Amino acid sequence: MMAARQSSGAKQVTTMKTAAIQGGNSAVLEKEVPFQFSELFFSRTDAKGRILSGNSVFQKISQYSWDELINKPHNIIRHPDMPRAVFWLLWDTIKRGEPIGAYVKNRAKDGRYYWVFAIVTPIDDSYLSVRLKPSSPFFHIVEQEYRALLPAEEGRKLKPAESAKMLLGRIAELGFRDYTAFMSAALAQEITARDRELGRMPDAAIPQFEALGKAAQNLLKQAETISDGYAASRYIPLNLRVQAAQLGDAAATIGVISVNYSIIANEIKSLMDELVDSALKVSEAVNSGLFLFCVARLQKETVEFSHSEPSSGGTINGHEMELLEQQCRAYAGSAAEGLYTIAQRAERFHQACSEMQKLAAGLEVTRVMANIESARLSSTHSGLNALSASLAQFQASISSGLTQIASLSRFILGSTQRLIEVTEHRVHHAARQPAAALRKAS
Ligand SMILES: Cc1cc2nc3c(=O)[nH]c(=O)nc-3n(C[C@H](O)[C@H](O)[C@H](O)COP(=O)(O)O)c2cc1C
Numbered sequence: 001m002m003a004a005r006q007s008s009g010a011k012q013v014t015t016m017k018t019a020a021i022q023g024g025n026s027a028v029l030e031k032e033v034p035f036q037f038s039e040l041f042f043s044r045t046d047a048k049g050r051i052l053s054g055n056s057v058f059q060k061i062s063q064y065s066w067d068e069l070i071n072k073p074h075n076i077i078r079h080p081d082m083p084r085a086v087f088w089l090l091w092d093t094i095k096r097g098e099p100i101g102a103y104v105k106n107r108a109k110d111g112r113y114y115w116v117f118a119i120v121t122p123i124d125d126s127y128l129s130v131r132l133k134p135s136s137p138f139f140h141i142v143e144q145e146y147r148a149l150l151p152a153e154e155g156r157k158l159k160p161a162e163s164a165k166m167l168l169g170r171i172a173e174l175g176f177r178d179y180t181a182f183m184s185a186a187l188a189q190e191i192t193a194r195d196r197e198l199g200r201m202p203d204a205a206i207p208q209f210e211a212l213g214k215a216a217q218n219l220l221k222q223a224e225t226i227s228d229g230y231a232a233s234r235y236i237p238l239n240l241r242v243q244a245a246q247l248g249d250a251a252a253t254i255g256v257i258s259v260n261y262s263i264i265a266n267e268i269k270s271l272m273d274e275l276v277d278s279a280l281k282v283s284e285a286v287n288s289g290l291f292l293f294c295v296a297r298l299q300k301e302t303v304e305f306s307h308s309e310p311s312s313g314g315t316i317n318g319h320e321m322e323l324l325e326q327q328c329r330a331y332a333g334s335a336a337e338g339l340y341t342i343a344q345r346a347e348r349f350h351q352a353c354s355e356m357q358k359l360a361a362g363l364e365v366t367r368v369m370a371n372i373e374s375a376r377l378s379s380t381h382s383g384l385n386a387l388s389a390s391l392a393q394f395q396a397s398i399s400s401g402l403t404q405i406a407s408l409s410r411f412i413l414g415s416t417q418r419l420i421e422v423t424e425h426r427v428h429h430a431a432r433q434p435a436a437a438l439r440k441a442s
Contacts, residue, residue: 041131063109089158136189184291289338
């Protein structure tokens with residue numbers, strides 16, 4: 001799929017370049033191109049990945065002249081240490097119209113390398129990328145992961161899609177549900193680390209988002225635990241009915257009670273599926289909300305940085321600046337929407353949780369009735385007592401799980417509300433700001 005997207009010229013450029021670099025001094029390849037944390041990169045490509053424009057940092061660090069960069073495939077700076085999986089994921093995501101963030105090792109014209117955390121977003125029929133210098137502990141973990149993936153890709157001759165699957169598998173092993181969860185955590189950490197490097201106050205919104213993310217993940221885990229507990233206990237009412245049938249008329253009430261119990265428990269089951277699904281949506285909304293928020297912040301900084309660059313640097317003209325600003329406003333708008341989505345989903349989850357608590361209360365009444373009946377019959381039939389005890393245990397776990405997730409969802413609702421208030425000025429303002437005002441702000 002990727003090969004079809006790239007022009008044949010792209011491959012040719014890479015091969016010629018690699019040969020030229022390999023002919024040179026190999027010690028150079030081990031060296032890094034230095035650049036400042038304050039320097040942000042910007043470049044824009046057409047739909048095929050050919051470079052249309054960039055800022056002066058982009059050109060300066062790559063060491064190519066503008067003539068060598070413009071209209072050339074972006075793989076002109078591709079580093080052979082980069083697993084193909086990353087670019088496959090990048091293209092697969094942006095072709096779907098979604099933004100992506102990824103660690104990328106690049107190679108300058110003289111063979112030296114430099115790492116960036118790149119954010120690529122679709123805009124009209126082109127793609128825009130802003131990049132920062134990564135430095136968080138996360139970055140070093142990812143560096144190792146790429147290093148391990150590369151020989152697997154080459155040795156097993158994996159197709160890029162297969163290799164991407166492997167990378168996603170590793171990301172899951174590192175504790176991330178999906179790539180969005182990974183890239184939002186990575187970007188948040190990089191922004192925090194960069195703020196520290198630049199001696200700035202940390203962005204107060206980021207730890208709030210992170211706390212929200214943890215709560216959403218806990219919410220999901222708890223909802224899944226309750227659901228699993230339910231699955232393990234679903235035969236108890238049936239066993240109760242079987243026992244009651246064996247006891248004949250004496251246990252008729254138990255039979256009726258266990259049927260009622262099953263009805264309520266089935267309702268709980270479908271609500272439980274809804275709850276798990278809803279917890280997953282809260283968690284996804286938090287991850288993408290954090291990502292959008294960070295993208296908006298970085299794009300805004302890139303706009304400001306590019307305005308401060310010497311006008312002779314880069315190929316940024318009025319049109320390019322307008323596109324960057326347009327993108328910045330769009331993502332600030334998406335970040336604001338992202339926060340409302342979290343609030344809405346948390347609200348929905350909270351409602352599902354209240355429903356569930358009502359049903360659980362109904363279940364408890366039924367269980368107590370079953371208990372009384374079994375106690376009445378227990379002198380002759382101890383099996384009923386054991387089942388009754390299992391029901392009590394099941395019931396207790398549902399109710400404690402529900403109490404915990406109710407409190408988590410209250411926390412998520414409250415935190416989201418606070419986050420909306422804290423970021424309201426920044427996010428909403430930037431989303432509505434006309435380009436000229438943004439320029440003035442910088
Ligand atoms: C906006 C944009 C920015 C990109 N930036 C880079 C980059 O900095 N480094 C890089 O190696 N590839 C970058 N790519 C991906 C390249 O197009 C290409 O997929 C990659 O270099 C792998 O090339 P290959 O398929 O020839 O191996 C970018 C793509 C887009 C759309």
